[in-house]
Amino acid sequence: MYDAPSLGAQVEQQDIKISAKKVQVYYGDTHAIKDVDIEIESKTVTAFIGPSGCGKSTFLRCLNRMNDTIDICRVEGDIILDGEDIYDKKVDPVQLRAKVGMVFQKPNPFPKSIYDNIAYGPRIHGLAKSKADLDEIVEKSLRRGAIWNEVKDRLHAPGTGLSGGQQQRLCIARAIATEPEVLLMDEPCSALDPIATAQVEELIDELRNQYSVVIVTHSMQQAARVSQKTAFFHLGHLVEYGATGNIFTTPQDERTESYITGRIG
Amino acid sequence: MNDNHIVSSFDRELEQIQAHIMKMGGLVEEAILDASKSLKNRDEELAEQVRNADKAIDALEELINDECIKLIALRSPAAVDLRVALSVMKISGNLERIGDYAKNMAKRTSVLVHMTPVEGARGALRRMAREVQLMLKDALDAYIQRDVELAHDILARDHDIDQMYNALFREFLTFMMEDPRYITPCMHLHFIAKNTERMGDHVTSIAEQVIYLVTGSMPDDIRPKDDHYKPELHIAD
Amino acid sequence: MTDTSHSSAVPTSSLYAHDARTKKRNAAEARFKAYGMVAIAIGLIMLVTLMVTIFGKGLGAFQQTFITMNVELLESKLDKSGTRDLEKIKKVSTFGYAPIIKGAFQTTVDAEGIETALKTKDMAKLLSKSAASQLRDFVIENPDKIGTTVEFRFLANSRVDGYLKGRVTRDSIANDKNITSAQLDFVDQLRAAGVLFKTFNIDFIIGADASDQRPEAAGIGVAMMGSLFMMLVVLALALPIGVAASMYLEEFAPQNIWTDIIEVNISNLAAVPSIVFGILGLAVFINYMHLPQSAPLVGGLVLTLMTLPTIIISTRASLKSVPPSIRDAALGVGASKMQSVFHHVLPLAAPGILTGTIIGLAQALGETAPLLLIGMIGFIASNAPTSIGEGLLSPNSAMPAQIYEWAKRADPAFYERAWGGIIILLLFLVTMNTIAVILRRRFERRW
Numbered sequence: 008m009y010d011a012p013s014l015g016a017q018v019e020q021q022d023i024k025i026s027a028k029k030v031q032v033y034y035g036d037t038h039a040i041k042d043v044d045i046e047i048e049s050k051t052v053t054a055f056i057g058p059s060g061c062g063k064s065t066f067l068r069c070l071n072r073m074n075d076t077i078d079i080c081r082v083e084g085d086i087i088l089d090g091e092d093i094y095d096k097k098v099d100p101v102q103l104r105a106k107v108g109m110v111f112q113k114p115n116p117f118p119k120s121i122y123d124n125i126a127y128g129p130r131i132h133g134l135a136k137s138k139a140d141l142d143e144i145v146e147k148s149l150r151r152g153a154i155w156n157e158v159k160d161r162l163h164a165p166g167t168g169l170s171g172g173q174q175q176r177l178c179i180a181r182a183i184a185t186e187p188e189v190l191l192m193d194e195p196c197s198a199l200d201p202i203a204t205a206q207v208e209e210l211i212d213e214l215r216n217q218y219s220v221v222i223v224t225h226s227m228q229q230a231a232r233v234s235q236k237t238a239f240f241h242l243g244h245l246v247e248y249g250a251t252g253n254i255f256t257t258p259q260d261e262r263t264e265s266y267i268t269g270r271i272g
Numbered sequence: 273m274n275d276n277h278i279v280s281s282f283d284r285e286l287e288q289i290q291a292h293i294m295k296m297g298g299l300v301e302e303a304i305l306d307a308s309k310s311l312k313n314r315d316e317e318l319a320e321q322v323r324n325a326d327k328a329i330d331a332l333e334e335l336i337n338d339e340c341i342k343l344i345a346l347r348s349p350a351a352v353d354l355r356v357a358l359s360v361m362k363i364s365g366n367l368e369r370i371g372d373y374a375k376n377m378a379k380r381t382s383v384l385v386h387m388t389p390v391e392g393a394r395g396a397l398r399r400m401a402r403e404v405q406l407m408l409k410d411a412l413d414a415y416i417q418r419d420v421e422l423a424h425d426i427l428a429r430d431h432d433i434d435q436m437y438n439a440l441f442r443e444f445l446t447f448m449m450e451d452p453r454y455i456t457p458c459m460h461l462h463f464i465a466k467n468t469e470r471m472g473d474h475v476t477s478i479a480e481q482v483i484y485l486v487t488g489s490m491p492d493d494i495r496p497k498d499d500h501y502k503p504e505l506h507i508a509d
Numbered sequence: 510m511t512d513t514s515h516s517s518a519v520p521t522s523s524l525y526a527h528d529a530r531t532k533k534r535n536a537a538e539a540r541f542k543a544y545g546m547v548a549i550a551i552g553l554i555m556l557v558t559l560m561v562t563i564f565g566k567g568l569g570a571f572q573q574t575f576i577t578m579n580v581e582l583l584e585s586k587l588d589k590s591g592t593r594d595l596e597k598i599k600k601v602s603t604f605g606y607a608p609i610i611k612g613a614f615q616t617t618v619d620a621e622g623i624e625t626a627l628k629t630k631d632m633a634k635l636l637s638k639s640a641a642s643q644l645r646d647f648v649i650e651n652p653d654k655i656g657t658t659v660e661f662r663f664l665a666n667s668r669v670d671g672y673l674k675g676r677v678t679r680d681s682i683a684n685d686k687n688i689t690s691a692q693l694d695f696v697d698q699l700r701a702a703g704v705l706f707k708t709f710n711i712d713f714i715i716g717a718d719a720s721d722q723r724p725e726a727a728g729i730g731v732a733m734m735g736s737l738f739m740m741l742v743v744l745a746l747a748l749p750i751g752v753a754a755s756m757y758l759e760e761f762a763p764q765n766i767w768t769d770i771i772e773v774n775i776s777n778l779a780a781v782p783s784i785v786f787g788i789l790g791l792a793v794f795i796n797y798m799h800l801p802q803s804a805p806l807v808g809g810l811v812l813t814l815m816t817l818p819t820i821i822i823s824t825r826a827s828l829k830s831v832p833p834s835i836r837d838a839a840l841g842v843g844a845s846k847m848q849s850v851f852h853h854v855l856p857l858a859a860p861g862i863l864t865g866t867i868i869g870l871a872q873a874l875g876e877t878a879p880l881l882l883i884g885m886i887g888f889i890a891s892n893a894p895t896s897i898g899e900g901l902l903s904p905n906s907a908m909p910a911q912i913y914e915w916a917k918r919a920d921p922a923f924y925e926r927a928w929g930g931i932i933i934l935l936l937f938l939v940t941m942n943t944i945a946v947i948l949r950r951r952f953e954r955r956w
Contacts, residue, residue, distance in 0.1 A: 073840060076836075076846075078764050079764075101845045105843030108841065108842065109837075111834060115832075115837065117835065117839075118835075118857065128842035131844055131848055131852075178838070181842060182841065182842060185842055185843055227350065228348055255351060256354060257351065257355075263351075264352055268349065269278050269279060269353075270278065
């Protein structure tokens, strides 16, 4: 017999991008996230899976402080991005969000032209010095969003006129136009058909070369297809976190196993 | 862990496949017993029966394979379910091979019936076949009960089979050196012994599948090797 | 393994035959539809009745009876010095013009060959009491015409006007000292000769109100200007204040007991009777702040207070209707809260905000009660304001108040003008609502 590499071994060890320690999230009196410790690696796709209401989206939204917009939401514990606590008083959430981009469940392009959708982020962050600069950023982002070829002839058509899958890729392109370091995706394919889903998944796989991608998904197959690391959340706890290959073949925790084999909702 | 899937038809399909494996296992056990019995009793009719029964085993293997493919395609099983599907496919393959060896034993029996009996060897072969059949039964029990300990026990017992084979090998060698007329029957008997030993290997493989199924990983040291095996006596598979 | 039989099974119940339950449900549904149609029919009948009444009674106000005469503007009477000095011409009062008009009337009657027993004095009574001032105004504007003969159109008396419109009949004048049957005969003769006729009257739309004695000269134009200036004040104050307030409440304010209280109070304010705002305006703006009485500025301030809750409520509703995904998207690319609101939410809410504002303005336009309290009512005979400052600060009336005022007066000729005013007011409201619809259509975008 030869020594076969274990399923988890194909993941190269990467630097830690985000490290969360003892994170607690409360919605009013509800304790939504309990004691979550996780280390998210750079240049890796990390998938959060778990049943509805398990807190995976909530935790994702903690990573770029989108939860700040909800008055009753309270976050405790440390979330360290590149050695800096993002919940520190000195951190401006707006600056953070430029660094940690987000793509949402429903494609939500602005009701503006495709060009303006992409250009918006760079404009408000002053990334472009001239119109030519901006044109370049737009083209580069659309190319990286794998949608350039489909829209290059109609950059000034409304972004809302695209198909669902194109809209979502437009949103991804918009998110990467501000040169983020981490890309958070909250069920990015739940509103898409299988072909569009495949295109987005292909895109996610390419994005892995430059970004740290965190994706929340309800589709375990999707998590299995796109991610290198998988975290399973259940009732606000991070139950299991490990290489995707291991999670999907030999999960260590019974709850994980029950969930991925379809024994609990 | 909750034993039942939310989709109950998934459970039914898994049970169906495993029922087929058990049925197949039963047929194979019977084939081993019958083949060794026909050898011992020089019962050509029984041997013929064993040869015919193999068709049913082959058909079951095909059925199980089809069911597994369908299960994987339609249900996208993960974790333990995936391991069930994979182990079932492998086990059915192993069982089919064991069935083939039993059939081969019966075929050789039909030839041996018309030759001078080799004293002593048939009893030892029967014991060996009996031992393999018991191991198979235990392996199937271990599978049904997801019993890792029993499976490890089977791995250990395969060593005994190897020993029995080595003993028989030396015995046949002696016979053949004593009297060249024994060469043909002894060659047949040797092949039977070798095949029985191979059956043991397949049973071991089944036991390994049980361990994989339960723990998610193959046993670390695959089968204890027989260090006393003399290199010159090692006959290639 | 699957044994699906394709033999068509005998249905347990036929789909062709309706069971009792289905019949009952269908009947209930049909009944409900019938109720709805009856309700709409009643509404339509009411509307048609209203429209027929308003237009039937009010359209007459847009027509007026005139008498055309050739008037010789005698230099000897109007400009004795012959210098055409405006100051001197102005010194000639309307009494000075009366003989000229009388003479002109007699000349015209003679020229047309009308035979009548009426004296010139009685003939002149057919003219409006403002006839002399009409002519005087003309002369002061055109002093060079003195000494020539001009064709001039005089307003006829409201009785004559009523006679032509059917309001005044020979029966109804039995006890009327202002007109006699003989005069009506003369009117018929004049009419036959083409000297007296009924035609479109622009002065009703652009003119000022007139005294009790001269309903034929009354117009709604100045009150319209008053309304317009009030609307300007309301728009300039209520829109920015309302939008700012609702944006803060909707997007920035924390959800706590204070914002809840404010919210409830805004909703309550929307339901406060307008007269209460009038009293408030009287107490605060006039008695305390000493702003001029009857001024459109004060009226506008009062109406602003009244319109604000409407604008705030509709603005908040349209801000709420902007999908949160747009806000998320903006925040997700690193926009600040304010950027997300101003760059994305506000443009999307704009059609709703504009619609709400216009509806609020329309409401304010039709409001009468608070204006009564701050004195924007009564006889305002001044001419149209010439500057914005004057428009805001000089006493004026407003369209609904003017209509109320006319409806109050004794002469039935004013009653007709009240209906006419209502038509104009309605046209204004319809125009504003049309603008609201067009704006909504125009700015509406899909997201």
